Amino acid sequence: MYQIIYDYSTKIWSIMMTPQGIYTLANDVVYDQFIALLNSIERNVSPDIPICVIPYDDRLEKVKREIDSRSNVTLFGNFSISLGALAAII
Numbered sequence: 001m002y003q004i005i006y007d008y009s010t011k012i013w014s015i016m017m018t019p020q021g022i023y024t025l026a027n028d029v030v031y032d033q034f035i036a037l038l039n040s041i042e043r044n045v046s047p048d049i050p051i052c053v054i055p056y057d058d059r060l061e062k063v064k065r066e067i068d069s070r071s072n073v074t075l076f077g078n079f080s081i082s083l084g085a086l087a088a089i090i
Helices: 028-044 059-068 083-089
Strands: 001-006 013-017 024-025 051-055 073-075
Touching: 024 028, 028 051, 028 059, 051 059, 059 073
Parallel strands: 024 051, 051 073
Antiparallel strands: 001 013
16 A cells, blocks of 8 residues: 655655555465464454455465455455466476
8 A cells, every 4th residue: 555645845745655464375275274364364453454365376266255255355466477386487
């Protein structure tokens, strides 16, 4: 999340990144752990904190359904290669 600020006295634009948000890896293999993580964050941190899920690979059916059911959770977009595929190349 970004906040754009304009200082009228100096006529300078600033872009500030807010320090709140969580990124995590997930796929359907670790679905139960993913749900436990989301529930823990919701109860112990905030139910409104933004969470971005980076897909580990293409096995995302259950993960996508869960993301769709939560307003604060998004799937990382424009991910042309999965981390699993990248690991296989390296």
